[in-house]
Amino acid sequence: MIELTEPMATAAVRWLSEAEGGRRSGPPTAPVYAATAAFPSPAVTSQDSVELELLSVLVQRIAALPDGRDLANIGFLVPELARPRLHTAAEFVITEGLRTVARAEVRELFPPTEPDV
Template sequence: MYFRGRLPFRGRIIWLTPEQGGRSSGPPTTPVDQDYASTAFVPPRTVRNGLASFVLRVDDRTAWNSPANAGWLIVENTGVYRIQVGSVVVVTEGSRAVGHFHVDEVLDAEVAMAAADELILEVEPLTYYSYNDEAAFFEWLDKLPCVTSYRGRGRALLIAVNVAAVDDEAFRDLLALYQRYGFNRDPLRGLAPERFTALFEKAAPTD
C-alpha cells in the first residue's frame, strides 16, 4: 500500500535478525512505490494491549538498519499510542516483534505544541506483585483524562500530564495512585496550584 496521510515520525528502523526472533527472509523488500504496513506498540504497552496499525516508509529497503518515516494508520498519536522523541516503537507481524523504530524527531507541529502544556512525571521503581496488579496500574492511568501518554525508561515510567486538565478529582486520583504504589509525591507539587495546597498537605503522612 501507499499511505497518502502524514508520516510525522522521523527516525531509524532496526530490523531484528532471525537469531533475534525477527524475519527469516530479512528486511521486507517493499516496492519503492509502496509503504510497509504492519502493527506496532509503544512500551510499556505490549502486543496484548497496545497494538495498532503502523506504516513505515524506509529509505533503504534492503538494509537491516535504515532511516525511515513512520506514522499510525488509524489511531491518533495520544494516550497509549503517544509517540515522542526518544520513543522506541516495537514493530510486529502478528504477535512477533520484527523491528524497533527509534524516534529522533516528531514532525507534526500540533503534537509538539501539545507537549508544551505538559508536565513529565517520572516514577520509580515500578514494583508489581502480579499480572493483575500491573494491569490495574495502567488501567488507572488510562482512566485519568489529564494523563496524555506514558512510556518506560529503564525501571522508571515517564508520565505526561496535561497541566490544564488537572482539576480536584484528577489531582486526588494522581495523589492516590502515588500513595498506592509508594512513589515519591514531591513532584506532584508542580501540579498543585494554591487551591490544591491543603489537599496535598492532608495527604502527607503524619509522624
C-alpha cells in the same frame, strides 16, 4: 501503497535477524510496509505480564544509517491514537502477529496536518 504522503515522524528502525526472531526474508522490500506496533511502557519490566495495545503502523524506508539501522518515515492508520505516544526518543516495537520483527526509536516529529475544510 507506494508512498507515505503524511508521515507523523521519522524513526531509526533495527530489523531483527531471523536468529533474533525477526523476519525470515529479512527487512521488507515494499515501498511502504504495513504492520502493527506497540509502545511498551517504561515501567514495564521483562518480568511483568502486560497486554500491549497494538496500533497499525506504516513504515517507509528513506535511508540507511551508518550503524546499520534504517531511517524511515512512520505513519499510523489511526493517527489520533498514536500521537499521544509519540515524542522524540520514544521507543516502539514493530510486530507481525505475536512476533517482534523490529525495534524503532523516534528521531523527529512532524506537526499534525490541518484537515481539509
